[in-house]
Amino acid sequence: MERGRRKAEDEDVGLFLDTDFPPDDSALLSDGSTPITKLKDCITFLRPQEICQSPELFPEDINLGHAKQGLLGDCWLLCACTILLQNKHLLNKVIPPDQPLWGDHEYKGIFRFCFWQYGQWKDVIIDDLLPCTDSKLCFSRCLSPTAFWVALLEKAYAKLHGSYERLWAGQVSEALVDLTGGLAEHWSLGSFETEGDDDKQQDTDRVRRRPGRNLVKMVKDNCILSCSTNSRPAVEEASELGQYHALNVLEWLEVSTMSGHKVHLLRIRNPWGRCCWHGSWGEGSPSWSSLDPLCSMDLQARISQGEFWLDEEEFVSMFDDVTAAYQVDENGHLKSIYSGHMLIYHQQLAGVWIKGYSAGGSRNSNSYSTNPKYWLKVRERGEVLVTLLQHKENKRMTKSVQKLVEDRGINKHQHYHAIALHIWKVEKRRFDLSRVLNKAAFASTHCHAYDREVVLNQELEPGYYLMIPSTYQPEAEARFLIRVFSSSSVSLSALKKPALSLPSTIGGEWENSFLQGAWVKGSTAGGSRNFPSHWCNPRFLFSVCDDTMHTPEVNINITLHQNPPEKDLHPIGFHVYKAQDGTSESKCPKKDELVASCIPHCYNEVVSLPCHLPAGVYTIVPSTYEPDCPATFTLCISHRVHRKVVKCQETLGRPIQEISCVSLMHN
Structure with a gap:
């Protein structure tokens, strides 16, 4: 069907035509990865009054208002639609009442829907031109052939996602949240x-x-x-x-x-x-x-x-x-599926994982502590639901539909990162973050999952709780929303990023030195300083040159990387001592010779410590926490290199003219 002819016909009768979601292939398809691609030449867009004589939004018999799936694979959305027929207040929220219908004097072919999106309700305006084949709806419809609420809602939801094709395959839980503002x-x-x-x-x-x-x-x-x-x-x-x-x-x-x-x-x-x-x-x-x-x-x-x-x-x-x-009541309160209690308190905060700043990855990563952090203050004992919801990325698909169906899990992974939420109970706001993170979490979602939203349910005592949302992979960027539903009064706030006592080692020029070593059982696997055998660990000398800049910034960054053993990772750390005689063969150093430590020992593959060291010679002693834990490792010692600033008065002026020189050979 020609779009120009459709537009002219509608303008003649004063009907609305949605130019943001026009009745053509751009509304149907995104990347042509689904079977509806084969139907595009057979599909025309018709208004309900062109499909039947007496269209209505809902049938008199509500049982005939249930959705019936058509040629589009969006059963996940249609299952969620059932909840609207069972809850009048939710239905009125998604489809605002008193909109002009066919036969009304005010009817202009325009409809408004509302969907919950990442913390707020969003209006979606559409026309009522619906995809048809042989003058019949080809996608979802009601059991009653004269009722059109399902077909119109499907179109509005398709517009929200970018096309009908993007409704092919999805999670029922996502549609339920979008239609209720609640939780699934x-x-x-x-x-x-x-x-x-x-x-x-x-x-x-x-x-x-x-x-x-x-x-x-x-x-x-x-x-x-x-x-x-x-x-x-x-x-x-x-x-x-x-x-x-x-x-x-x-x-x-x-x-x-x-x-x-x-x-x-x-x-x-x-x-x-x-x-x-x-x-x-x-x-x-x-x-x-x-x-x-x-x-x-x-x-x-x-x-x-x-x-x-x-x-x-x-x-x-x-x-x-x-x-x-x-279940969501008329006031928007959730009913706990576990206890049946109404969770009348609700708070939410938006956040973001930023590469190189706050995308720290899972607890397997040494950068985990850089993830965004939140305070949850519980004033009295009660049931608390905390959810982590990530924003969806609509990446272009390149797989065939057969591969997409066979590998459905990976298809979902194209849109989402694997996410998790961990909670620690702390005694007061002033706390040692390193010590807290090296303890087992008080509660967590147990694993990183490729879901849009993960949920944590817990009965909490009064006090402060530290919450850290994370992706499984470090450097994974995404926006997210933290939501808290509770039966008792709580407050949610972001933990302000503390002022660093030492500047970050990111930026500037650095020179790296790599040293290989091994902890050998019964020989060089001496364990931590809690054990007399600590000084049996491998020792490495390095020197720091005189810094004429005399600035207190980080000038040394030490990284210890253990090669994964056959079984689990060992808890690792290291100490840095002042080498008084300039050798690493001295006896066990005195306490006042200890200048820096990367502790407590962590079950990480990599641990690191940025520090400022005066000029001199130092000894690094890397260790596992317990003796006789064999493994090989690599030490990286990074030295900051200072360059003198060269003053320059160069400015932008006229573009440089290119001159072409031609050399002629004379006979």
């Missing part, structure tokens, strides 16, 4: 890990806690559930579902058979709008005869188009993940 958690349906594994709390993005069905059953009454498949279903009865599909859990109840046996049944709704289950509790199954006839008739009568019942065991075998959405 994403879990695996696996069994609990062993106690030993759970206690390790490994700080890696490869480890994910698996809460299992017991936790889901515990919270089901306080939340709204959806479920999804991430692989081919293991049972034949669900073979139609295929991979990567999300559905709604409408009910989860316990019934008794006539023999007294307890059965947990779940009512599931498929956004495709058709039944895809033929298991033990499918239509006409003999299992229904095991229930009281009245109970059986009541449960089967509840099933609408696209819905079906299954029992708990079938549910666990059929689905891989569950998303639990927190």
Whole structure:
């Protein structure tokens, strides 16, 4: 369809045409990585009154207002839409009421929607030109062919993301947050890990806690559930579902058979709008005869188009993940899915990880302490939810859709960094950051996850808590939002960056010297100064030249890098002593000869210490914390080089003219 003709027709009748999201391929596609690319030549954009005679926003029968998925792979969004039909105040927030509709005198073909985005509600204005094939909606629609709220909301959400194509594949939890301003958690349906594994709390993005069905059953009454498949279903009865599909859990109840046996049944709704289950509790199954006839008739009568019942065991075998959405009341307060308490207090702060400044990476990195830091002051004991939400980067995709589906995890990683949140309880505001960070965290999200938002739930006593959000990789830049929901009064504030006692070694000119060494068990692995064998460690001499500048800035930076051993990293550190006789073979030095230390010993691959040392000769003693911990290592000693400033009066003037010289050879 020609855009020019569409524009002329709409102008003739005074209808709104959204030039920011025009009815053409730019609204449909971003990079052509999905199957809708093949449909673009078949798609035309029509207004609802061109699709049916009497369009309406919502049908009279609300059951016919449920979403039905079309040719676009956005079941994750449609599952989230169900929450709007169940909550009038949320529906009115997302779709403001009293907008002129078809047939109204004020109707101009314009609609307004609101979505929650990174801490605030954002208006999205669209026209009502919708993608169609053969004069019918080709993407999402309502079960009622005359209702258009789903199709219009989908268009507004596509505009928010940049195109319809960017709605292909996503997380239900993200859409739930965008439609409610609340919170959602994403879990695996696996069994609990062993106690030993759970206690390790490994700080890696490869480890994910698996809460299992017991936790889901515990919270089901306080939340709204959806479920999804991430692989081919293991049972034949669900073979139609295929991979990567999300559905709604409408009910989860316990019934008794006539023999007294307890059965947990779940009512599931498929956004495709058709039944895809033929298991033990499918239509006409003999299992229904095991229930009281009245109970059986009541449960089967509840099933609408696209819905079906299954029992708990079938549910666990059929689905891989569950998303639990927190209920939000009319005042915007969240209801805890764990306790049922209303979390009436809410605060949020925006932050950013900046490369070379505040993007410190995980606790595996020596730069972890440079990450942004926040104070949480808890005034009285209560339940506290802290979330870390990162901003999405819409990077251009280059993979084929087949590869994108097969490698779905990496597709998600294209948009997000692996993030985590750690919390330490501190006694007072004046504290030693190094000592705090070398202790185990009081609470954490347990691993770095490639999710838009990670959630930490904890019952907290009154006091101060230090919170540090981080990415797994250092130097990963992103904006983020810290949100706190609590049942008791709390205050959230950013920890001001303290004035450094020593300037950073970044910048200026530096000369590096590299020294290799090894801690050998029974020989040179002497351990820390807590042990008599400390002076058995390798020792290295270096000298500092006279600094005629006489400035107190950093002039030496020492870095100790341990080569990863066969098992875990050793806690490492080093001490710097004044070498009185100019050799490293002197006896154990006196306490007053110690001039600098990189302590406490840390389980890091790299530790470093910037310092200012007067001219002279020094000895470095690198060590592990305990003796007899074998490993090889590298020492890097960086010396700042001072250059005299050359005064110059050069200024910008006329451009330099190029002169071409041609040499002629005369015969």
